[in-house]
Amino acid sequence: MKLNSRKKKRSRVLQTTRKIGELIVNYFSKAWDVKTQDKPVAWITVFTPVELLYALDVYPIAPEHFGALCSARGTILDYLKEAEKEGYSQDLCSYSRCCLGYALSGLNGPMPAPDMLVTFRNACDVYVKWWQSLHIHLGTPMFIGEAPYVLTYDDLNNYVLDYVVKQLEQLIELTQNKFGVKLDMEKLVNAVNLSDKASELWLQTLKLRRVRPCPLGGRDSASDIFPLVVMQGTEEAVEFYDELLAEVRDRVKRKEGVIEKEEFRLMFDGIWLWHAFDIIKYFEDKGAVFVHEPYSEAWAFRLDSSKPLESIARKVLSMGLNTDIDLRMEKFADTIEDYHIDGAILFSNRSCKSWSAPQLVTAETLNNQLNIPYLMFEGDMADPRQYSEAQVKGRIDAFMEMLSES
Amino acid sequence: MQIQRKMREFSRDPTSLLRRHNDGEAKVVGYMCSGIPEEIIIAAGLQPYRISNIGEHTSSLTPSFICPFASAVLENILRLEDLFQGFIVAHTCDPMWRIFDILKKKVNKPLFFLRVPHNTKNELSFDFMRMEFRRLKMFLERNFVTEINNNSLQSAIELCNHTRDLLRNIYLLNRNNEYKVKASDYFSLVLASAWMSKQEFNALVEASEFGSGKGQGNIRLHVNGTAIYDLNLITVIEDSGGFVVSDDLCTGSRYFWDNVEPSQDPLSALTSRYLTRTPCPAQNPLDDRLRYLSDMVASFNARGVITYAEKFCDPILYDFVHIRNKLASDGIPSLLVDYESPTQEINRIRNRVEAFIETLGD
Known part of the structure; x- marks a missing residue:
C-alpha cells in the first residue's frame, strides 16, 4: 500500500501541552503588571541566564519567543515589513526583523518596552548585531556578554569559564547600579534550584520518548519548551513540568503513543517552522513520530546551587550550538541508538545561519557513519514568504516512501 | 609603475605566490581574517598567507543562503590544502565560525580556532584575548616543533x-x-x-x-x-x-x-x-x-x-x-x-x- 494513500491518522497532543497557551498569556500579562509597577523589564536573547534576572527582580522577555508566537499566529508580516521598510534585508534573521519591526512600529503589543537589553553571544553572532540595532533604535542600555565557543569540555573549567563568570558579575553590578536593586543570594539559590528542577523534570520526560510507542511528539515538545525559555527559576515552570512528566508516565504505562500505529521514529534537526506547524502532523499522518530534537533538549541544563554563578556560566556556554561539532556528533550518535531513530529531518533554516551552515556535513556524518537516511529541506522558521509548502510536502512524500521501502 | 603592475598580477593569481612559498620550502599557514595576529605566525618561522575567494565559487558544502565569500574561501582551502601546513580560523561571524566546523571534518592539517571577543570594549576582553593568543602560540609551537620567544x-x-x-x-x-x-x-x-x-x-x-x-x-x-x-x-x-x-x-x-x-x-x-x-x-x-x-x-x-x-x-x-x-x-x-x-x-x-x-x- 502506498503511504500517501493512507487515511489520516488520529494523533494525540498531551493535555498538559494544551495549557501552554494560558501560560503564555499570563506571562505577557505579568510583564505589563511589572511595567506598571515601575519594575524593570529586560529584553533578552534566549540562553541568557534568566535565573539571575529573576533573582535581581528584573522581568525577562525573549523577543525570539515573540517572533515564534507571531509567526504561529499569522501576525508576523506587518512587523517584518516594518523592519524591511527601514532597510533591514530579507536575508536577515526573521526573529530579529520581527523584533526590530515591533520596536520601530511603536512597541504596541504584548512586549512592554525594555529597560535593559541583555544578550550573551552563544547561539549565534546575530545576537550582537540585533542587540546593537535595538540599542540604537530604542536608546536602551545594553549588556553584550560573550560565551566563547566550547572547543573541549576543559573550557567548562578553565579561563573560558572564568571569563563568563566575571561577565555575570558585571551584569549583576550593572543591573544593581542601573535599577538600584540588590542581588538577593537566597533568591538566586532558590531560582537556581527551581531551574535545575524544571530541567531535571524535562530531561526525564524527554527520556521517556525512547519508549515505543513514543508518548510525546513534536507538537508537544515544540510547545512544552516555553517555560524553559523564559521561566527558568520560577515555581510555575516546575509545576508545569511536574504535571507533564506525570501525564507522559501515565501514557507510557498505558502504552499509548502519539499516533495509533507508530511505524517510523524520526529526529528533527533545527528550529520548528512556526508558521507551518502542521508539517509535524503531516509526518504523523504518514506513521512517523518525532522522538528527538536537539532543539528541545538544548533548553535543559542541570545547575548546582552551591556554586550558582559558575553553574549558570556553564549553562550559558554549553548550549548546543556553542559546543564543538565533534561533541555534537558524539551526542547524535548516542541519541540515534538510544531513541531507535530511523531517519532524520534536517531543516535548513534561512534565518539561522549558525545552525544551518554545517548541516551538510552533519548530514554526511548521519548517512555515512551512522547509517541514518535523512531529508533536508529549506525554509524559514518564522517568515512564511520563504517557504514553499507544496515543494516541501512533495519531498516529505518521497522520503517517507523511501523509508517504507528500506 | 612597475610595482603596481606586478601587484595587480599577484591579485589576479595569488596562488602563484603560494606555490612560490612552497617551492622555497617555506611552511605556510593559511588564515582568512585581518584579526589574526600574523606576528605570532612569523615569530614561529612560518609564512602567513591570507586565503581569498579568488578563483572559486560557492561550495557545495554550504547552504545557498550563506555568505558567498565565506563559502568560496572554504572551497579554496579544500582545493589548495596541500600547499598549506595548517590553518587558523577566527571567530568573527557565523559563517566563519561554522567554516571551522566544516574544516574540522574535511581537512587533515593542524587547525586552530581563535575565539575573538565580540565586545572589544569590555575590560575583561583583554585578558581573554591574551589567553587565546597564548593558546595560538602554543598550538604553533606544538605542531611545528618550534619555539616562539619574546x-x-x-x-x-x-x-x-x-x-x-x-x-x-x-x-x-x-x-x-x-x-x-x-x-x-x-x-x-x-x-x-x-x-x-x-x-x-x-x-x-x-x-x-x-x-x-x-x-x-x-x-x-x-x-x-x-x-x-x-x-x-x-x-x-x-x-x-x-x-x-x-x-x-x-x-x-x-x-x-x-x-x-x-x-x-x-x-x-x-x-x-x-x-x-x-x-x-x-x-x-x-x-x-x-x-x-x-x-x-x-x-x-x-x-x-x-x-x-x-x-x-x-x-x-x-x-x-x-x-x-x-x-x-x-x-x-x-x-x-x-x-x-x-x-x-x-x-x-x-x-x-x-x-x-x-x-x-x-
Whole structure:
C-alpha cells in the first residue's frame, strides 16, 4: 500500500501541552503588571541566564519567543515589513526583523518596552548585531556578554569559564547600579534550584520518548519548551513540568503513543517552522513520530546551587550550538541508538545561519557513519514568504516512501 | 609603475605566490581574517598567507543562503590544502565560525580556532584575548616543533609595523584633497602584503615611488565593507568618475591602520593592538565603528560612501541601516550595493555606482 494513500491518522497532543497557551498569556500579562509597577523589564536573547534576572527582580522577555508566537499566529508580516521598510534585508534573521519591526512600529503589543537589553553571544553572532540595532533604535542600555565557543569540555573549567563568570558579575553590578536593586543570594539559590528542577523534570520526560510507542511528539515538545525559555527559576515552570512528566508516565504505562500505529521514529534537526506547524502532523499522518530534537533538549541544563554563578556560566556556554561539532556528533550518535531513530529531518533554516551552515556535513556524518537516511529541506522558521509548502510536502512524500521501502 | 603592475598580477593569481612559498620550502599557514595576529605566525618561522575567494565559487558544502565569500574561501582551502601546513580560523561571524566546523571534518592539517571577543570594549576582553593568543602560540609551537620567544615576537612585530607604516604612508598621500594614489593600486598592494613575505614586500615598496596617480576632479568616495579581493569592484568606481580615498575594509585600512605599540610583553602588546584596531563590523560597540567611518570620511574629504555587501553578510546588512542614518545626519549620501558574484553582476553594479556618482556630481 502506498503511504500517501493512507487515511489520516488520529494523533494525540498531551493535555498538559494544551495549557501552554494560558501560560503564555499570563506571562505577557505579568510583564505589563511589572511595567506598571515601575519594575524593570529586560529584553533578552534566549540562553541568557534568566535565573539571575529573576533573582535581581528584573522581568525577562525573549523577543525570539515573540517572533515564534507571531509567526504561529499569522501576525508576523506587518512587523517584518516594518523592519524591511527601514532597510533591514530579507536575508536577515526573521526573529530579529520581527523584533526590530515591533520596536520601530511603536512597541504596541504584548512586549512592554525594555529597560535593559541583555544578550550573551552563544547561539549565534546575530545576537550582537540585533542587540546593537535595538540599542540604537530604542536608546536602551545594553549588556553584550560573550560565551566563547566550547572547543573541549576543559573550557567548562578553565579561563573560558572564568571569563563568563566575571561577565555575570558585571551584569549583576550593572543591573544593581542601573535599577538600584540588590542581588538577593537566597533568591538566586532558590531560582537556581527551581531551574535545575524544571530541567531535571524535562530531561526525564524527554527520556521517556525512547519508549515505543513514543508518548510525546513534536507538537508537544515544540510547545512544552516555553517555560524553559523564559521561566527558568520560577515555581510555575516546575509545576508545569511536574504535571507533564506525570501525564507522559501515565501514557507510557498505558502504552499509548502519539499516533495509533507508530511505524517510523524520526529526529528533527533545527528550529520548528512556526508558521507551518502542521508539517509535524503531516509526518504523523504518514506513521512517523518525532522522538528527538536537539532543539528541545538544548533548553535543559542541570545547575548546582552551591556554586550558582559558575553553574549558570556553564549553562550559558554549553548550549548546543556553542559546543564543538565533534561533541555534537558524539551526542547524535548516542541519541540515534538510544531513541531507535530511523531517519532524520534536517531543516535548513534561512534565518539561522549558525545552525544551518554545517548541516551538510552533519548530514554526511548521519548517512555515512551512522547509517541514518535523512531529508533536508529549506525554509524559514518564522517568515512564511520563504517557504514553499507544496515543494516541501512533495519531498516529505518521497522520503517517507523511501523509508517504507528500506 | 612597475610595482603596481606586478601587484595587480599577484591579485589576479595569488596562488602563484603560494606555490612560490612552497617551492622555497617555506611552511605556510593559511588564515582568512585581518584579526589574526600574523606576528605570532612569523615569530614561529612560518609564512602567513591570507586565503581569498579568488578563483572559486560557492561550495557545495554550504547552504545557498550563506555568505558567498565565506563559502568560496572554504572551497579554496579544500582545493589548495596541500600547499598549506595548517590553518587558523577566527571567530568573527557565523559563517566563519561554522567554516571551522566544516574544516574540522574535511581537512587533515593542524587547525586552530581563535575565539575573538565580540565586545572589544569590555575590560575583561583583554585578558581573554591574551589567553587565546597564548593558546595560538602554543598550538604553533606544538605542531611545528618550534619555539616562539619574546625576541622572535618583537622582531615580527617590528617587521609587520614597518609594512603597516609603508602602506599607511602611501594611503595618506590622498589626504588634504589630494589625488595621488589610485585605490585599485593601493588595494592590490595591501593584498600582496598579506600574501608575500613581509621582508620581500617591504623591500619592493621601499624601492618604488608612489604619488603620481591621476584622478583630479573625480568624486572622492569612501568604501565600506568587509573583504574585497575582486578589484573590479574598485575599478568600476574609478571608471565611473569616482576616486576612492578611504575605506574600512578588511582588505584595506582595517588590516594595516594601527601599529603594535612597543612593550616589554609582546603578547600583551599584540592583544592590545588587535582588540582596539579599526572596528570590525562583527564586533561591538557599533558606535565606535560609526564614529570611525565619519572621521575617515571627514579627514579624506569623501563626498559619499559606497557600502559593498556580500549577499547574506549579516554584519554589513545590519550595520548599513545605522551607517546610512549616521552619514545622512552628517550630510553624506551613501549607497548599498549587494552582490553574490561581482564578475557576473559587474554591469548591474556599474549602473548603480554610475548613477550614485552622477547624483554626487550634480
